[in-house]
Amino acid sequence: MSQQQPHARSNRRPLSRALGPRAAALAGALVALPLVTACGGGDDATPAAAGRTSTPSRSAAPAAGVVAPAKVEVIAGLTGCKVKIRTEADELREGVCHTKKGDYLITTFPEEKLKETWLESASVYGGKYLVGMRWVVSAKPEMLEPLRAKLGGTVRELRGIGPSTSAS
Known part of the structure; x- marks a missing residue:
């Protein structure tokens, strides 16, 4: 399966003009879906949270106080x-x-409402995402906390539709 290379464009065409706002949001969600669902589990010898006894807050800023733009x-x-x-x-x-630990997708938005529309569309598929102001990171669930420690944001779980596939 060959990968398509991104085209350099001098004039960007709005995705919503080509597809409509809901279709554009859905297209964005579909772009993230293969990355989120098809990532294989790479075992790390030393997990990022090894040795920690307390669970950090899911919405706490990283230790350095940096919040990603x-x-x-x-x-x-x-x-x-x-x-x-x-x-x-x-x-x-x-x-x-x-990366060696796994692949992840970074999506940014010029407005917060576009991010929320994208997340609403992605909720059809479910899963966990790292969400910040005007950005979303899609990755394997075990990568989200280490990324949150570097970027800030909140780990948000989207429900999805249909029966649950997770075993309790």
């Missing part, structure tokens, strides 16, 4: 990754980070 390249830099931009539209920008 809504720019894909800056967020990627804070996580130690060189990002590859794969979607660039007026409504959102997405970049993928490939």
Whole structure:
């Protein structure tokens, strides 16, 4: 399966003009779906939370007090990754980070309401996301807390539709 390379564009066309606002949000969710659901589990020898006895607050800021801005390249830099931009539209920008611990997708939005629309569309698929002001990180659930420690934000679980597939 070959990967398509992103095209450099001098004039960006709004995704909503081509597809409509709901379809644009759905398209954004569909872009994230393969990354979130198809990531294989890579076992790390030393988990990031090893030795901790207390559970950190899910919405606490990182220890350094840094809160990531809504720019894909800056967020990627804070996580130690060189990002590859794969979607660039007026409504959102997405970049993928490939690391030894796993791949993750960084999506940024020019307005908070566009992020909320994207999350509403993604809720159809369920899953956990790291959510900040005008940005979302999609990754394997075990990667979210270490990323939250670097970026801040809140780990948000989206319900999804249909029967639950998780075993208790």
